[in-house]
Amino acid sequence: MPGGLGASCTGIDLSQKIAARDRVALLDAFRTHHVLVIRDQHLDKARLADFAGIFGEVEGNIFRKTDGSLLEAVHEITNFGADGRPSADPYLKSNFNWHTDKAYQAVPSLLTMLLALELPPSGGDTQFADMTAAYDALSEATKAEIAGLKVVHSFEHMRVSTGDRPLTAAEREATPPVTHPLVRTHPDTGRKCLYIGMYCSHIEGMDATASRAMLDRLLAHATEPRFIYTHQWRPNDLVLWDNRCLVHRAVANYELERHRRVLMRVVVKGTVPV
Ligand SMILES: [Fe+2]
Numbered sequence: 001m002p003g004g005l006g007a008s009c010t011g012i013d014l015s016q017k018i019a020a021r022d023r024v025a026l027l028d029a030f031r032t033h034h035v036l037v038i039r040d041q042h043l044d045k046a047r048l049a050d051f052a053g054i055f056g057e058v059e060g061n062i063f064r065k066t067d068g069s070l071l072e073a074v075h076e077i078t079n080f081g082a083d084g085r086p087s088a089d090p091y092l093k094s095n096f097n098w099h100t101d102k103a104y105q106a107v108p109s110l111l112t113m114l115l116a117l118e119l120p121p122s123g124g125d126t127q128f129a130d131m132t133a134a135y136d137a138l139s140e141a142t143k144a145e146i147a148g149l150k151v152v153h154s155f156e157h158m159r160v161s162t163g164d165r166p167l168t169a170a171e172r173e174a175t176p177p178v179t180h181p182l183v184r185t186h187p188d189t190g191r192k193c194l195y196i197g198m199y200c201s202h203i204e205g206m207d208a209t210a211s212r213a214m215l216d217r218l219l220a221h222a223t224e225p226r227f228i229y230t231h232q233w234r235p236n237d238l239v240l241w242d243n244r245c246l247v248h249r250a251v252a253n254y255e256l257e258r259h260r261r262v263l264m265r266v267v268v269k270g271t272v273p274v
Contacts, residue, residue, distance in 0.1 A: 005229040006035030035244040041238040045074040056268040088257040094162040097249040099197035102157040110270035113240040118262040123254030131193035134222035148181040157201035184273040193245040
């Protein structure tokens, strides 16, 4: 793929039962490329959850929608405001910041899938940055400096620092800060990768200013263009990515208040980062 990250899978229809051979090929491609793009897929929620299930346990949600109902495991993400219409100030704006999904949990996610249902005429991209390549490109001095450091990830920190809506009491209770290694080892590849993004509050045991400076410096390095793949969506694109070794963000490169952007999302649970 442009940017060197990810792979496109062709000749597969995920609305049908997946042959054992295709299943092995998909798992293998995911372990190797970390972003898979599968075009022209027509799946309902149940079928998307079935497909996600070949990678692991589909994860539920603790968060509520604008109407107060609980977000389903397979749910839609949109650019809508609280009134359910496209908005320049959508309900969740934090997705425009680099992050890895559910890093604020003790057991974060393995992968996320998005299926494009409705898109703006152009733009509305999603970008992915390769945290393994970014780690490898650090100087030996920096690798030594960050070895063994632990980072506190906080959902509340994210909401405050990104200016997104404040937490409800239930959300705060459900998301106490957690600690993960700054450099984690990918359980499949055995390679080291940076585990950073918008949920990072501070580095444990480090002065707040120095901690913020280091996190910002590492994220700026890790999201240089050389580490990025930008996905330009087409309707019915299914994209899945490895949250263990990538950060991603939505790009607001379209008229948010004018066009609908609706994608179906499902997350697969991972393991404790080490
Ligand atoms: Fe995300």
